Amino acid sequence: MGRKTLRVLHTSDLHLGNYGERDRQILDGTIEAIPEHGADMLIIAGDLFDHNRVDKGLVRYAAERLDAAPCPVLIIAGNHDCLVTGSVFDRFEFWRDCTNVRIFKGAAGETVHLPGLDAMVWGKSIDYDDRDVKPLEGMPRPEVNGNWNIAIAHGYYVGRNLVLFPSYHIYEEDIAGMEWDYIA
Numbered sequence: 340m341g342r343k344t345l346r347v348l349h350t351s352d353l354h355l356g357n358y359g360e361r362d363r364q365i366l367d368g369t370i371e372a373i374p375e376h377g378a379d380m381l382i383i384a385g386d387l388f389d390h391n392r393v394d395k396g397l398v399r400y401a402a403e404r405l406d407a408a409p410c411p412v413l414i415i416a417g418n419h420d421c422l423v424t425g426s427v428f429d430r431f432e433f434w435r436d437c438t439n440v441r442i443f444k445g446a447a448g449e450t451v452h453l454p455g456l457d458a459m460v461w462g463k464s465i466d467y468d469d470r471d472v473k474p475l476e477g478m479p480r481p482e483v484n485g486n487w488n489i490a491i492a493h494g495y496y497v498g499r500n501l502v503l504f505p506s507y508h509i510y511e512e513d514i515a516g517m518e519w520d521y522i523a
Contacts, residue, residue, distance in 0.1 A: 348378035356393035385417025385493025416464035462491035
């Protein structure tokens, strides 16, 4: 007998705060896609917000809408909304009241168990914006217990190609041989 099915809706780079009137429509469309696709969890793999100076009203709207989503919401901060002091995830108290939203804040990454979904999720937010970021550095080995093992990081896959930017690289050797079921 295999594992029960797990359907993940995975997105990143919504950059709310960049689209004016369309910001709320973008978020609403993402949330509406959850039941439309029968998703069991929503993963936002960085840059939910375009920057850390986004208007408090938009951040509150996002927190309330995500908290009311019909499944758990897992968020890591990206390079645009990184977890520096005063970030959109740090300066607004209403995130603490969100029981359906998990923001990964551990500098070395952290693990969340979702027993109702038979899933273990490791996520690593970007917590600085001034030095080389290695998105998958510190990722532990997945647990071998029949659960789904999912990892979340914010960066871009460069394979073996010459890289043009100095940071956020995910190399082929970073994921080759990994035993994770899914890396977002």
